[in-house]
Amino acid sequence: MKWEIFSMAFESLLANKTRSFLSMLGIVIGVSTVIAVFAIGQGAKESVNEQFAGLSAKSIVVMGSGAKSGSTSSSKLDISDVDLIREQSSYISSAVGMIQGNGTINYGSIDTSSSIVGTEVEFIDIGNLKLKDGRFFTDDENKEKLVILGSDVVDSLYSEDENPISSTVTISGKKFEVIGIFEESGSSLGRISKDEAIYVPYEVAQSSLLGKGGQLMINLEADSVDNVSLATEEITSILRTEHKLKDEQQDDFKIMDAGSMVGAAQESAALMSTILTLVAAITLLVSGIGIMNVMFVTVAERTKEIGIAKAIGGKQNDILFQFLMESIILSTLGGLLGVLLGQITIPIISYFNIIAMESSFTGPFLGFSFSALVGIVFGFYPAFKASRLDPVDSLRSE
């Protein structure tokens, strides 16, 4: 019996194709939005993970607090602080100072802009980069114009049969000898990609390339994950003492550990995802109201039918069920189409690299179940109204 009512509901939807389609369209858009949003959320999460893939949980980063505006003048953070930490800290297993900036690098007739990282010998232990060829500079070469190139830089400057080792490149007008190249890593160093950067000795970077404009970043590694917070406190007090900060003065440096950095990035990715999900939910809600509206029109149009159905013995529940069925068919069919549309859109958007998207099971599942729910919730009231109509009044209506 229920199947029969289902097919009657279906037939009456078919009788009003345009209207059914339009009210379904809202659901289609809503569900595909949910799916897209989940894919974006998933994509953001994965790009965060990827970004911090090279970061060990033991990592701690110290930067001058004026670092963001590109000036270190307000901060006394200095490369000498790195040695100080090495000497005084009991929880740090390795420390390396880095200075970052941008510049143009030129080889032969090819120019490319890249990030410049001035760093110390210890970088090779802490930087999570593998040499593909050549070597890193040594402690004695701190003032030499030597450079190690990231893999993307190699790709853009050299053809495949060229060997970059021992070639000479011009960086911001100064000649440097290439002594090594790194393998591709896919990870980043703060906001810059490790593969798109070039690496030179710290002192050279400061004196010849970046000057005072470079931002010092001290990368530290705690001796164990458990000691990360102890190390953070210890370094804070070492640096405060060194910088002669009074108790009421704020730190003139920022100290972040990997855990809280990943946490913060994940939190912001999750926040974005939540906001987008909310928008998608609102879309579905609005489409639900659309369905409710259409169902009210349908009930009004079919008032006479309702009267006839009652006169020949249709129960309130039969009528409720039939109208509810119609809205459920509308919304679930819309939901299915939405899932389809969403799943088709993800690879297209990924292909054009518009935004990071990763298809998930949750998106389609949630989108579809929500659409079914919308059909039940928003279809119920019109169906209930229909089932409670007075039979004689309904029969009289035209």
Add this chain to the structure above:
Amino acid sequence: MIHTVVELNNAYKSYKLSNREDIPVLRGINLKIVKGEFVALMGESGGGKTTLLNIIGCLHPLSAGKYFLEGENIGIVRDDFTLAYIRNKKMGFIFQQFNLFSRLSALKNVALPALYASTDKRERIQKAETLLKSLGMGERLKHKPSELSGGQQQRVAIARALINDPEIILADEPTGALDSKSGLEVMEIFKDFKRQEKTVIMVTHTAEVAKYADRIIFLKDGKIIDNDYKLKSSY
């Protein structure tokens, strides 16, 4: 043994207008209809014929008084499930405007009350087919109402009224929308109900149709003014 199918005792019905004023439609109806009787309800429009029919058909509750259906006082029943059951199993409605579902075929229209009665599909389709064939509609099973003439549509409606084998047939001007030839054909079908021992209550305002009835009840201003009205001999 003669037994009373429908009995109304001092039945009142009034409608509430939007300004809360009560408009009385039936004012103290006393009525007995026995099994197998063919009764015609006549009277001026606004006299309460259709309201009386709707009350007997359990589409309306009474405002006051008693309604016994086969000895049971159902005037007090408000429960939809019971009322729907009575309309479905005990009554067969036939309307002036046929009131078929335009999207459904003749066969499905006829089978619908059996669907509401939860008869299984094969049985109800078979019953509907048999009924339609017996009414000369065997060739029109798959036709939609819009593809049928008025007379044919009314036959479909009659078949629909009969599918659950009800005891009472309620007809509201069944020939009102038909030409005289089709009207006569429909009345011939009504005559047949007598053989099937069905009780028929029919609203009409034409004497030509009313003469098929065993008894004519004449209503005026919500009251029965004649319980066995005699038509003038000219009809």
